[in-house]
Amino acid sequence: MKDLIQIDHLSTYFNTESGKVKAVDDVSLRVREGEIVCIVGESGCGKSVTAMSIMGLVEEPGGKVVNGQIHFDGKDLLQLTKNELRTIRGNDISMIFQEPMSSLNPVLKIGEQIMEPLIIHQKLSKKEARERAIQLIEQVGISRAKQIVDSYPHELSGGMLQRIMIAIAISSNPKLLIADEPTTALDVTIQAQILDMLRQFKEQSNMSIMLITHDLGVVAEMADYVIVMYAGKIVEEGEVVKLFESPQHPYTQGLLKSKPVLNQRQDELYSIPGQVPNPLELTESCYFHDRCEHCMDICRTQQPKLKEVALQQKAACWLYEEALVHG
Amino acid sequence: MSLNSTPLPGAVGGTKPRTKSSSLFGQSMRRLMKNKLAISGLVVVIIMFLACFVGPFFSPYTDNKVNMAVMNKAPNIKHWLGTDALGRDVLTRVLQAGRISLTVGLASMVLSVFIGALLGAIAGYYRGVADQVIMRIADLLLTIPGLPLLFIFGALLSDWKVPTEYRMYIVMFMLGFVNWPGLARMVRGQMLSLREREFMQAAVVLGLNDRRKLFNHLLPNIVPLLIVIATLNIGGSILSESVLSFFGLGVMAPTPTWGNMIDAANNLIDFQEHPWLWIPPGFSIFATVIAINIFGDGLRDVLDPKQKR
Amino acid sequence: MAETLLEVNHLKKYFPIHKGLLNRTIGHVKAVDDISISIQKGETFGLVGESGSGKSTVGKTIVRLTEKTEGEIKFKGVDLYTLSPQELRKIRPSMQLIFQDPYSSLNPRVRVGDAIGEALLDHGLVPKEEIRDRVLDVLQSCGLSSYHIDRFPHEFSGGQRQRIGIARALVLNPDLIIADEPVSALDVSIQAQIINLFRKLQETRELAYLFISHDLSVVEHLCSRIGVMYLGSMMETASRDELFKNPLHPYTKALLSAVPIPIPKLKRERIVLKGDIPNPADPPSGCKFHTRCPFAVARCKEEVPVFRDAGAGHFVACHLV
Numbered sequence: 042m043k044d045l046i047q048i049d050h051l052s053t054y055f056n057t058e059s060g061k062v063k064a065v066d067d068v069s070l071r072v073r074e075g076e077i078v079c080i081v082g083e084s085g086c087g088k089s090v091t092a093m094s095i096m097g098l099v100e101e102p103g104g105k106v107v108n109g110q111i112h113f114d115g116k117d118l119l120q121l122t123k124n125e126l127r128t129i130r131g132n133d134i135s136m137i138f139q140e141p142m143s144s145l146n147p148v149l150k151i152g153e154q155i156m157e158p159l160i161i162h163q164k165l166s167k168k169e170a171r172e173r174a175i176q177l178i179e180q181v182g183i184s185r186a187k188q189i190v191d192s193y194p195h196e197l198s199g200g201m202l203q204r205i206m207i208a209i210a211i212s213s214n215p216k217l218l219i220a221d222e223p224t225t226a227l228d229v230t231i232q233a234q235i236l237d238m239l240r241q242f243k244e245q246s247n248m249s250i251m252l253i254t255h256d257l258g259v260v261a262e263m264a265d266y267v268i269v270m271y272a273g274k275i276v277e278e279g280e281v282v283k284l285f286e287s288p289q290h291p292y293t294q295g296l297l298k299s300k301p302v303l304n305q306r307q308d309e310l311y312s313i314p315g316q317v318p319n320p321l322e323l324t325e326s327c328y329f330h331d332r333c334e335h336c337m338d339i340c341r342t343q344q345p346k347l348k349e350v351a352l353q354q355k356a357a358c359w360l361y362e363e364a365l366v367h368g
Numbered sequence: 369m370s371l372n373s374t375p376l377p378g379a380v381g382g383t384k385p386r387t388k389s390s391s392l393f394g395q396s397m398r399r400l401m402k403n404k405l406a407i408s409g410l411v412v413v414i415i416m417f418l419a420c421f422v423g424p425f426f427s428p429y430t431d432n433k434v435n436m437a438v439m440n441k442a443p444n445i446k447h448w449l450g451t452d453a454l455g456r457d458v459l460t461r462v463l464q465a466g467r468i469s470l471t472v473g474l475a476s477m478v479l480s481v482f483i484g485a486l487l488g489a490i491a492g493y494y495r496g497v498a499d500q501v502i503m504r505i506a507d508l509l510l511t512i513p514g515l516p517l518l519f520i521f522g523a524l525l526s527d528w529k530v531p532t533e534y535r536m537y538i539v540m541f542m543l544g545f546v547n548w549p550g551l552a553r554m555v556r557g558q559m560l561s562l563r564e565r566e567f568m569q570a571a572v573v574l575g576l577n578d579r580r581k582l583f584n585h586l587l588p589n590i591v592p593l594l595i596v597i598a599t600l601n602i603g604g605s606i607l608s609e610s611v612l613s614f615f616g617l618g619v620m621a622p623t624p625t626w627g628n629m630i631d632a633a634n635n636l637i638d639f640q641e642h643p644w645l646w647i648p649p650g651f652s653i654f655a656t657v658i659a660i661n662i663f664g665d666g667l668r669d670v671l672d673p674k675q676k677r
Numbered sequence: 678m679a680e681t682l683l684e685v686n687h688l689k690k691y692f693p694i695h696k697g698l699l700n701r702t703i704g705h706v707k708a709v710d711d712i713s714i715s716i717q718k719g720e721t722f723g724l725v726g727e728s729g730s731g732k733s734t735v736g737k738t739i740v741r742l743t744e745k746t747e748g749e750i751k752f753k754g755v756d757l758y759t760l761s762p763q764e765l766r767k768i769r770p771s772m773q774l775i776f777q778d779p780y781s782s783l784n785p786r787v788r789v790g791d792a793i794g795e796a797l798l799d800h801g802l803v804p805k806e807e808i809r810d811r812v813l814d815v816l817q818s819c820g821l822s823s824y825h826i827d828r829f830p831h832e833f834s835g836g837q838r839q840r841i842g843i844a845r846a847l848v849l850n851p852d853l854i855i856a857d858e859p860v861s862a863l864d865v866s867i868q869a870q871i872i873n874l875f876r877k878l879q880e881t882r883e884l885a886y887l888f889i890s891h892d893l894s895v896v897e898h899l900c901s902r903i904g905v906m907y908l909g910s911m912m913e914t915a916s917r918d919e920l921f922k923n924p925l926h927p928y929t930k931a932l933l934s935a936v937p938i939p940i941p942k943l944k945r946e947r948i949v950l951k952g953d954i955p956n957p958a959d960p961p962s963g964c965k966f967h968t969r970c971p972f973a974v975a976r977c978k979e980e981v982p983v984f985r986d987a988g989a990g991h992f993v994a995c996h997l998v
Binding site: 392565566567569570571572573574575576577580584585588589 | 740742765766767769770772773774776778781782783784785786787791795796799800829831842845849
């Protein structure tokens with residue numbers, strides 16, 4: 042499979058009142074054609090900012106992509122002008138967000154919002170665009186498409202709105218769909234529908250999906266390849282079955298153990314002690330060291346690099362560095 | 369989509385004991401100090417206050433004696449801003465007028481904030497009949513444009529021949545009275561929205577008594593809004609007083625205020641030939657009100673971030 | 678035989694829908710429509726449902742944050758709705774609520790120590806000079822440190838704030854804690870900490886929980902009996918093991934099969950429900966679930982199924998069982 046998007050050494054920093062936050066810190070990853078890559082992590086780990094950096098949504102003075110390249114279709118997205126980027130955003134890369142309600146304009150009809158990009162990017166006439174809009178609404182599994190076209194966002198439920206967002210996102214047949222927590226605000230039965238639908242579209246059009254989520258269950262169901270982020274860094278990545286079967290990084294291990302799993306009740310859940318470090322107080326170290334059971338001296342003073350620790354699996358942890366040295 | 373407006377989730381941390389002041393007030397003040405525009409506004413306001421309340425002590429002309437020898441003199445070394453038709457030093461009079469104008473502005477603000485906050489809080493907390501009565505009165509007052517109302521009051525005062533030395537106090541009350549309904553409405557709105565917040569529901573479930581709910585939970589959340597409105601209110605009051613006095617309906621000569629000093633501009637000869645009579649008080653009003661508003665806006669950004677944009 | 682702590686009988690809560698210039702009532706949202714629950718001393722009852730199921734309204738109506746429309750709520754044998762405001766205030770400490778959002782449930786201008794201690798003071802439960810000690814005690818049992826007592830809520834992370842919320846309820850020594858989605862807003866690693874805290878506190882004090890959640894895996898973990906709600910009605914109640922091993926109601930089955938499980942390539946038979954949750958203001962006739970039920974027959978559309986015992990304390994409202 043060919044690489045569709047390749048991110049090298051991406052760093053995105055935010056300026057806050059109390060100092061500089063390295064929201065994304067030297068992150069490299071790639072998504073291949075027709076692949077679903079899940080970025081998983083807790084709030085503040087930088088998974089959303091990675092997506093925003095790809096879409097060019099990080100804006101000064103608040104934040105800035107300070108380093109890195111994002112290669113998409115032979116172009117470095119970070120070097121493009123605003124106009125070139127907008128064309129790519131409208132045609133080749135689409136994004137859906139967690140809150141469909143706030144991504145849609147409340148005073149415009151659903152139809153108008155689906156038609157708008159069709160008219161601008163695909164140069165359809167108004168009538169064609171309307172027909173295509175109805176078709177798209179049907180495609181995302183909403184019956185009564187002809188009525189829905191003329192309704193306003195507040196008349197629809199959250200699940201329906203997320204479908205509409207997906208309809209808008211796939212209207213241009215994008216090569217890459219970035220979905221930032223697309224089902225977090227939805228009920229489980231609706232989540233199941235949406236995930237099914239995303240998978241279906243992927244199969245049909247060979248679209249790649251970058252799925253950002255905090256839910257390991259969603260990851261296991263959707264992903265081909267998983268990237269685990271912590272405090273702005275990738276701590277582990279790998280093929281999905283391997284990563285879930287034998288997680289290598291203590292953080293990934295802890296995360297998997299601490300999630301309550303249906304039909305696997307334990308009396309006491311494992312829990313990772315402590316909490317995510319303050320991004321303003323990070324110093325050269327493994328950022329997970331103060332919560333890690335295996336913490337060694339070196340973890341406190343030096344940052345481990347992401348290394349291949351098993352076939353198709355990389356982790357950034359001194360445990361494996363040691364193993365390499367001694368073994 | 370702006371990330372910087374919401375604090376990053378991890379940034380709240382606070383795991384380790386820190387020495388830095390953690391009070392909300394201290395934090396707000398640090399943030400205010402970073403807003404250069406607001407601080408420059410504050411500096412201008414402070415300079416104005418100091419000049420008006422301390423400045424006259426250094427002037428040899430505070431007795432305001434009529435001195436026909438130096439009538440309508442242009443600015444010179446002895447009289448930095450010249451003299452008026454009665455030979456009084458304009459600079460001294462502008463500073464003395466500032467005392468009155470600023471006092472009237474402050475006092476009427478205090479009065480309107482007091483009435484407005486009290487009535488607004490009662491309406492918002494108890495709702496029901498009290499709310500209806502208070503807010504309908506407020507609505508009624510709001511439907512009458514403020515300035516004409518003040519003009520009528522002013523005219524009545526002149527008609528009743530109220531002694532000029534008392535007029536200043538009456539003007540304060542008038543301004544305070546005209547301003548409270550808007551304030552009451554804002555405080556009530558804030559109260560109503562706070563009531564719906566989860567921490568107020570928590571207070572109900574904890575079975576806290578009314579006094580604690582009001583004084584420990586609701587009021588502290590309204591104070592920042594009050595400070596902002598109060599600050600912006602001072603500027604408005606100074607303007608209103610000036611307009612009233614300019615038309616001879618507010619504080620009257622011989623008590624000088626910035627408003628009745630600009631009255632000089634009413635006279636075509638003074639307007640053209642003696643600009644030093646009306647430019648200094650005019651500039652003082654302009655600078656003070658602008659500075660107060662800039663400072664107030666800065667305060668709002670710091671204390672009441674929801675109101676931003 | 679354990680003592681019954683809370684008894685909810687045929688609780689109904691209708692919210693009127695107003696419309697027009699005259700604010701006429703044109704209908705009702707039946708947020709809670711004839712729900713009965715009983716909770717024993719020291720027991721954990723889980724209430725599960727999707728948005729619009731009315732599960733949160735049940736919790737709020739029990740603590741009288743909203744008033745009931747009909748039905749009876751007995752706490753330790755006392756009907757809460759017959760109490761005067763003063764009597765109600767007296768009984769409040771023994772029945773506490775924990776909120777979902779740890780950010781909005783703490784007053785940003787009240788220090789943590791005061792937030793926890795003020796109810797003790799108001800109810801005169803502890804002499805004034807002992808309050809600080811009590812607060813320190815409870816902070817510690819909730820996994821917080823003593824120096825946190827003088828901090829403001831904004832200095833804490835979400836998980837720590839939720840601990841503060843729990844400490845605030847716990848300091849009053851309640852018999853019942855109603856927890857409304859207490860871990861939904863938290864990250865996975867923090868979620869586990871809080872779930873463990875809930876369990877530990879129950880072991881050390883004789884606490885009963887009404888645990889309201891949409892997350893079946895969390896509920897399975899913590900609760901001994903579980904009720905499943907849909908559009909204001911109870912669909913099924915059973916003990917934990919019974920419900921998860923042998924779910925009877927099609928909605929429960931669908932719900933269980935929709936929960937993503939962190940085991941890739943796990944083959945599961947999935948019941949994907951069609952369509953959306955209907956508008957609670959205009960619920961379907963008959964069985965409220967029939968519009969989405971894959972097994973619905975003609976009868977389901979016309980007749981409301983009776984909530985009945987299917988054996989061994991397993992109650993279900995379905996024509997097909």
